[in-house]
Amino acid sequence: MIPTHELTGMILAGGEGRRMGGRDKGLEPFAGLPLVGHVVKRLEGQVAELLINANRNADAYRFFADRVIADEEGGFKGPLMGIYSGLRAAKTPWLLVAPCDSPALPDNLVARMVAGVGDHDIAVAFDGERLHPVVALLRTSLADDLAATLSEGERKIDRWYARHAWCKVDMSDCPDAFANLNTEEEKLRLESLLAAVSGKVST
């Protein structure tokens, strides 16, 4: 098992948010908190250091994390560049990555990813139908290999994972936890769904 002091958490919030009008998605209000705040709640206290990977609004993100890191190479090269930047920045042997736009992730995400990685170097969340490559646990010693891969022009996360000893972590009991908000409509829909569910619980 990976002890907490060997694990860094990182929330990926470095995208352009084009499908949300170019807004900084992690800072978008959702159910009373910026989106990133919901993901912070899933990770805090379970990692040695919490990083947020952001390419804009570093001051706003600083409130939510121990450290805010920008991409090693600018120009919005995609989430694989964000993962690389986290592997470089982490001071621990392991990095757990989660995206800023999935506010319903399970509360026990960290424990499940740690339990699921076994002897592998990379563990990726699987919802029973799809893999979620931006929900992953990785050995930080992979940084040099990823640098070489990025310099070849590779941008697909799963193609890089496939070069390594990786495994799926089965989360097919909670597929809705991986709801990913790309548009304003998706955000409003999930917000009202959650409000309806909590309304039912409290009455």
Ligand SMILES: Nc1nc2c(ncn2[C@@H]2O[C@H](COP(=O)(O)OP(=O)(O)OP(=O)(O)O)[C@@H](O)[C@H]2O)c(=O)[nH]1
């Ligand atoms: N570091 C970094 N992260 C990125 C980059 N592009 C996307 N991401 C992150 O990867 C995750 C999934 O990306 P998308 O859902 O496509 O988010 P996005 O790129 O902001 O949104 P679109 O522009 O609408 O595609 C989110 O957590 C983003 O913050 C990037 O260039 N650099």
Ligand SMILES: [Mg+2]
């Ligand atoms: Mg994108």
